[in-house]
Amino acid sequence: MSTASASVPYAPGRGGSGPVLEVQDLRVQFRTDSGLVNAVNGVSYTVSEGETVAILGESGSGKSVSAQAIMGILDMPPAEITSGRIMFEGRDLLTAPAEEQRKVRGPGISMIFQDALSSLNPVYSVGFQIGEMFRAHRGTSRKEAKKLAVELMDRVRIPAAAQRVNDYPHQFSGGMRQRVMIAMAIALDPRILIADEPTTALDVTVQAQVMDLLKDLQRDTGMGLVLITHDLGVVNEVADNVAVMYAGRIVERGTVDDVFGNPAHPYTEGLMASIPMLEAKGGRLQPIGGQPPNLSSIPSGCPFHPRCPKRRLGADALPGRHCAEDVPPLRLVVPGREAACHYSEEVLGV
Amino acid sequence: MSDITDAAAAPRPAAAPGEVLLEVKDLKKHFPLTQGVVFKRTVGHVRAVDGVNLTLRRGETMGLVGESGCGKSTVSKMLVALEKPTSGEILYKGDDVTKMGARALKQYRREVQIIFQDPYASLNPRMTVGDIVAEGWSVHADIAPRKGRLQRTQELMERVGLNPDFVNRYPHQFSGGQRQRIGIARALALQPEIIVCDEPVSALDVSVQAQVVNLLEDLQDDFGLSYLFIAHDLSVVRHISDRVAVMYLGSVVEEGTDAQVYTSAAHPYTQALLSSVPVHEPHLRGLKERILLEGDVPSPANPPSGCRFRTRCWKAQDICATEAPALVDRGQGHPSACHFAEAKTVVPTE
Secondary structure (H helix, E strand, O other): OHHHHOOOOOOOOOOOOOEEEEEEEEEEEEEEOOEEEEEEEEEEEEEEOOOEEEEEOOOOOOHHHHHHHHHOOOOOOOEEEEEEEEEEOOEEOOOOOHHHHHHHEOOOEEEEOOOHHHHOOOOOOHHHHHHHHHHHHHOOOHHHHHHHHHHHHHHOOOOOHHHHOOOOHHHOOHHHHHHHHHHHHHOOOOOEEEEEOOOOOOOHHHHHHHHHHHHHHHHHHOOEEEEEEOOHHHHHHHOOEEEEEEOOEEEEEEEHHHHHHOOOOHHHHHHHHHOOOOOOOOOOOOOOOOOOOOOOOOOOOOOOHHHOOOOOOHHHOEOOEOOOOOOOOOEEEEOOEEEOOOOHHHHHOO | OOHHHHHHHOOOOOOOOOOEEEEEEEEEEEEEEEEOOOOOEEEEEEEEEEEEEEEEEOOOEEEEEOOOOOOHHHHHHHHOOOOOOOEEEEEEOOEEHHHOOHHHHHHHHHHEEEEOOOOOOOOOOOOOHHHHHHOHHHHOOOOOOHHHHHHHHHHHHHHOOOOHHHHHOOHHHOOHHHHHHHHHHHHHOOOOOEEEEEOOOOOOOHHHHHHHHHHHHHHHHHHOOEEEEEEOOHHHHHHHOOEEEEEEOOEEEEEEEHHHHHHOEOOHHHHHHHHHOOOOOHHHOOOOOOOOOOOOOOOOOOOOOOOOOHHHOOOOOHHHHHOOOOOEOOOOOOOEOOOOOOOEOOOOOO
């Protein structure tokens, strides 16, 4: 997201400019009984210090799979990373030896998940699980690790942390469990935090608390945040930049203000028109027709063309820009904005 | 042609629009908490629903919002007679459902249908779509003569936007949105007066969610249906509802037209709820007042005395702990259950 991050003011940091994490042309396939599933098809983005990048997409758009590939937690097989590089601080994680990858996970990049209950071990106390980060990566003693765990629980605003450190995950509410997971993720002061649908399972009032916490932590530590979500509202309120994914590709990216204010891709436009508003009753919703694509047979040309109201086929299409035949590359449409549509200028109205 | 299309053409001959179809009075459902294996004894009650009053008029949509655990799904189950209320009345066209005999109850169950949240769990995987849609007719044989059932099924499928040729397919061959349409066709098959929609779009992606919301609106216009629309997504509820009731911990805290509740919320909980919803319009970001609630929802097994919300309320005073506020209009133009009700615009309007 180097093109757009220039416009985002960001002051504090731990020195060093340029992206901390750089994903280049990542492709992931799954081999299944019913054929090859192309989950991620050439995704590139960068995350700088203190930046919040939102990866927005519906189910099956490849947003979570790309994050799992970065963390090195994809089940391989059935998954297979067929190409791409994941550069963290200048090193390619995909070719690095396992031991080096392990050292990055935790202090370098860490991740929180949607479902906190199934991501925590039910038979260990939360204090033990948070402290495990220090024991495994820094060789801290058990006693010391528990002390650090209490400090972290305080930091993620779990009330009465000292009393609750020996409690088990099932004794916490959904929002508190999510805080426990955040505490584990930030324990080693990572440079990048990947949050995969961190608030999807939570009620709105709790969602607001957790998003506030994440923002505050980011301000304090200057970590880069990759926020994976399907919720346009969360993206709007939290992120600096957004990449919209469809069928394993990024179809549009730019600053949140630009992308949401005036979409350059018909899919983004369709998403904006299909959600009801809170602030007004609004008229009839304008849904995107059809169904999301089947990833084992992605439509030819632009993957969105069967559902696109602005597609141009046959004689309507310009040479080399036939929506059902030519794959539109992700290109710079206006300064600070990229879109993968042959006719982005028309969508934008420029 | 069948009655389905006839009904669409001619308005129902029944009583004038706006007639009260369903009236819920002081509805309660307490689930016993038991201890012991052989000699079970009751040690307490979970007050899932504790005194709910609602009215539903013909042709209108009543929205019911609240966070998880507030009792909204239990209300829906009691309304379709899947759960027996602990106390209270459900008056359908003047008759108390809780006192109905078998014959009257059978008729009631035909006229009040339900659509469930999870389209993956609510359809029998071993039945074809045609069998699922037509199953109700084996109980209510008078609605569809045995001979024309296949044709009727296919008409229904077409009406909800499914390909009628897929009548012999199984649920797993459909996507989430399509499965929800199967559930809607199943409910429509019995020509109901009321459809209780229990989180019908929460499991769907936004682009598909809009399709289903529009379908529900069209069906309401065509068949003169009344909806009780239960959801946790405040934007969707505002979009589809004529009137909205907000639930917290087993009781309704505020009720009014969609404009009353959303633009001049009087109960602190409604205000906090509205303030927590992230808006997706960039120009509205930051304009909304931020009300962050502390802590979690108390357990319904041991609810706070007096006002249920007082433990998290910034307005709470001594009276709130001793006296439960009634759901009445305190000068805001619509009823709210707060001693210190005060209309307030939380979400900015354009």
